[in-house]
Amino acid sequence: MAPPVKNAVxxxxxxxxxxxxxxxxxxxxxPKNAAGDGDRRPISTVLIIxxxxxxxxxxxxxxxxxxxxxxxxxxxxxxxxRYHGIYKELHxxxxxxxxxxxLAGVDSIGTISASLVSYAxxxxxxxxxxxxxxxxxxxxxxxxxxxxxxxxxxxxxxxxRIPIHVIFFxxxxxxxxxxxxxxxxxxxxxxxxxxxxxxxxxDSLDMSPQDEVLILANDAVVKDMEGAAVAYVADLxxxxxxxxxxxxNTVDGQKSIAEEFLQNLIAVCTTLxxxxxxxxxxxxxxxxxxxxxxxxxxxxxxxxxTDEYYILKIMYQFA
Amino acid sequence: MAPPVKNAVxxxxxxxxxxxxxxxxxxxxxPKNAAGDGDRRPISTVLIIxxxxxxxxxxxxxxxxxxxxxxxxxxxxxxxxRYHGIYKELHxxxxxxxxxxxLAGVDSIGTISASLVSYAxxxxxxxxxxxxxxxxxxxxxxxxxxxxxxxxxxxxxxxxRIPIHVIFFxxxxxxxxxxxxxxxxxxxxxxxxxxxxxxxxxDSLDMSPQDEVLILANDAVVKDMEGAAVAYVADLxxxxxxxxxxxxNTVDGQKSIAEEFLQNLIAVCTTLxxxxxxxxxxxxxxxxxxxxxxxxxxxxxxxxxTDEYYILKIMYQFA
Numbered sequence: 001m002a003p004p005v006k007n008a009v010x011x012x013x014x015x016x017x018x019x020x021x022x023x024x025x026x027x028x029x030x031p032k033n034a035a036g037d038g039d040r041r042p043i044s045t046v047l048i049i050x051x052x053x054x055x056x057x058x059x060x061x062x063x064x065x066x067x068x069x070x071x072x073x074x075x076x077x078x079x080x081x082r083y084h085g086i087y088k089e090l091h092x093x094x095x096x097x098x099x100x101x102x103l104a105g106v107d108s109i110g111t112i113s114a115s116l117v118s119y120a121x122x123x124x125x126x127x128x129x130x131x132x133x134x135x136x137x138x139x140x141x142x143x144x145x146x147x148x149x150x151x152x153x154x155x156x157x158x159x160x161r162i163p164i165h166v167i168f169f170x171x172x173x174x175x176x177x178x179x180x181x182x183x184x185x186x187x188x189x190x191x192x193x194x195x196x197x198x199x200x201x202x203d204s205l206d207m208s209p210q211d212e213v214l215i216l217a218n219d220a221v222v223k224d225m226e227g228a229a230v231a232y233v234a235d236l237x238x239x240x241x242x243x244x245x246x247x248x249n250t251v252d253g254q255k256s257i258a259e260e261f262l263q264n265l266i267a268v269c270t271t272l273x274x275x276x277x278x279x280x281x282x283x284x285x286x287x288x289x290x291x292x293x294x295x296x297x298x299x300x301x302x303x304x305x306t307d308e309y310y311i312l313k314i315m316y317q318f319a
Numbered sequence: 320m321a322p323p324v325k326n327a328v329x330x331x332x333x334x335x336x337x338x339x340x341x342x343x344x345x346x347x348x349x350p351k352n353a354a355g356d357g358d359r360r361p362i363s364t365v366l367i368i369x370x371x372x373x374x375x376x377x378x379x380x381x382x383x384x385x386x387x388x389x390x391x392x393x394x395x396x397x398x399x400x401r402y403h404g405i406y407k408e409l410h411x412x413x414x415x416x417x418x419x420x421x422l423a424g425v426d427s428i429g430t431i432s433a434s435l436v437s438y439a440x441x442x443x444x445x446x447x448x449x450x451x452x453x454x455x456x457x458x459x460x461x462x463x464x465x466x467x468x469x470x471x472x473x474x475x476x477x478x479x480r481i482p483i484h485v486i487f488f489x490x491x492x493x494x495x496x497x498x499x500x501x502x503x504x505x506x507x508x509x510x511x512x513x514x515x516x517x518x519x520x521x522d523s524l525d526m527s528p529q530d531e532v533l534i535l536a537n538d539a540v541v542k543d544m545e546g547a548a549v550a551y552v553a554d555l556x557x558x559x560x561x562x563x564x565x566x567x568n569t570v571d572g573q574k575s576i577a578e579e580f581l582q583n584l585i586a587v588c589t590t591l592x593x594x595x596x597x598x599x600x601x602x603x604x605x606x607x608x609x610x611x612x613x614x615x616x617x618x619x620x621x622x623x624x625t626d627e628y629y630i631l632k633i634m635y636q637f638a
Contacts, residue, residue, distance in 0.1 A: 075442060075556060077555050077556050077557055078555050078556070079555075100494050101555065103490045103493055103494050104490075105490060106490045106491055106493075106494045108494075109481070109494075110479060110481075110495070111430070111431055112430055112431065112434045112548055112551060115431045115434060115435055116434055116435065116438050116552070119435050119438065119439070120438070123394060157522075159478055159521075159522055159523065160429060160522040160523060161522075161523035161524065161525050161527075162428070162429075162523065162524045163524060163525060163577055164524060164577045164580070164581065165577070171422045171423075171424060171425045172425055172524075174422055174425075175419050175422050175425045175427075175428075176429070176522070176523070202478075203476075203478055203479040203480075203495070203522070204478065204479060204480035204481065204495070205480065205481045205482060205483060205491075206480050206482060208480075208527055208528075208529040209527075210527040210529070229431055232431060233431075233435070236396050236397050236398075236420065237394060237396050237397070238396055258482055258483045258484070261483070262483065
């Protein structure tokens with residue numbers, strides 16, 4: 001069933017597509033708008049995915065979240081930690097990837113832990129929206145400064161080079177880059193006056209010359225170690241995801257990346273928490289329509305309403 | 320409860336440790352040995368994790384496996400494919416990461432898909448043993464030749480550089496490298512006369528100078544794109560895992576890696592399937608004792624019996 005077409009952009013983009021809609025409307029959260037209410041339901045469950053304890057704790061405090069003591073959400077052996085609570089009628093679940101189970105004190109950062117915790121949390125919690133919040137390196141040449149907070153428009157990887165060309169077409173290369181547009185939220189950007197930029201993800205804190213070539217090709221203004229992995233899993237399981245990244249250090253500056261990162265980490269995490277809190281305030285009370293086009297083609301669309309209808313094109317792009 | 324001590328090596332290594340044992344003994348697979356039978360059970364469920372269709376199909380045919388048609392094992396949206404069947408009283412599950420859901424024809428290779436499919440398959444199937452089988456690049460300088468098949472003794476990553484040093488101790492660096500010894504199987508190595516070597520894993524088919532530095536530090540003879548990720552998940556969830564890697568190309572040779580890889584892929588996958596089949600034949604009828612030391616320290620041991628007692632030390636090593 002097709003959700004109601006509200007504006008010309010949407011109508012022009014999807015004139016004949018098949019849709020699977022989610023018509024559930026909970027009694028506790030009746031639709032605010034009259035048109036097309038059958039397809040609408042409020043955002044109810046929010047999953048915040050975070051890789052470092054220092055990034056997580058200010059948000060745990062801000063939202064007055066409680067830690068899962070029995071640890072029953074995830075299997076025995078994994079270090080992942082879930083905090084949860086109700087905030088402005090939203091079910092907030094903050095899942096931190098935890099400390100490494102062997103090396104004491106080390107946060108489980110990087111793409112593997114981020115993708116695993118995204119998968120397991122989506123399976124367990126069925127969130128309406130994912131927020132991947134974290135710190136990032138910023139590119140001075142693109143205008144990024146320490147303590148800037150970005151809402152990410154696009155994600156891609158910069159350390160997955162797969163140069164296999166089969167009959168002049170480099171699909172393996174594109175798979176490695178894994179470029180995606182993220183869930184589009186123009187009203188949120190306007191409301192909070194957020195900086196918007198592209199994110200490039202890799203498993204190293206530093207930047208090799210090969211990484212730099214792909215980061216430039218990805219047109220990234222910020223660089224992290226989790227975002228594109230979370231986006232990959234969210235896309236697989238059709239959960240809208242947004243990415244909020246706060247700059248701890250410049251990647252193309254004169255200072256050591258690791259030193260600047262450690263020096264600014266705590267202060268920047270406070271700034272990050274403030275922005276995430278504002279985003280959650282904005283989300284509270286917002287209604288959505290979700291319809292996912294049934295298609296196996298390269299080009300897929302996910303239309304999601306927050307206050308208006310937006311168009312999200314999830315597609316691989318030539319880097 | 321402590322499993323019975325069978326030889327001096329085991330007794331010397333674990334004089335006072337606490338253990339969790341798995342005493343289940345199925346009626347269909349009575350213990351072969353008289354001593355310590357209460358802790359023994361046969362290996363029953365084997366999970367073979369494979370990243371490429373070309374690697375998977377010879378094994379699907381060899382073991383006469385059937386594809387899961389209803390796809391109920393994994394959530395909607397993921398491309399992962401499970402083949403299963405009974406072979407010599409073993410429940411064989413071959414899970415292939417599938418084709419990318421957007422880019423038609425591209426196998427879901429690399430660490431993220433490998434870790435996700437390992438996690439989801441372990442949760443769904445509770446295997447006694449994982450076999451990660453696949454192709455790899457080999458280092459001529461270390462004696463590797465095209466079509467060689469290696470049983471992997473150690474795994475580590477070479478593209479996760481996290482040079483954060485806190486008070487002179489680089490635990491973040493060690494976390495990034497993620498070096499682990501694999502499940503030790505000396506009898507299997509002797510029986511099949513397998514080559515044994517260390518594996519280094521990264522998300523790129525090529526090798527950058529920075530990758531090369533860490534591959535050398537990891538002392539790797541073969542290089543792949545999944546192994547250390549599968550090992551990480553298997554270790555988190557305490558499932559023994561072995562790694563069988565067949566060399567499609569040399570990494571330090573004169574030829575193009577991508578060209579040599581494509582040129583040899585099909586033939587080498589046939590060789591890989593033959594070896595995996597021999598390994599499964601060996602496993603059939605083998606009994607094990609599993610006891611995992613309860614410890615949160617850096618140093619953990621997992622003792623597993625196949626024909627004799629072996630010692631597996633899962634620990635981070637200085638690269």
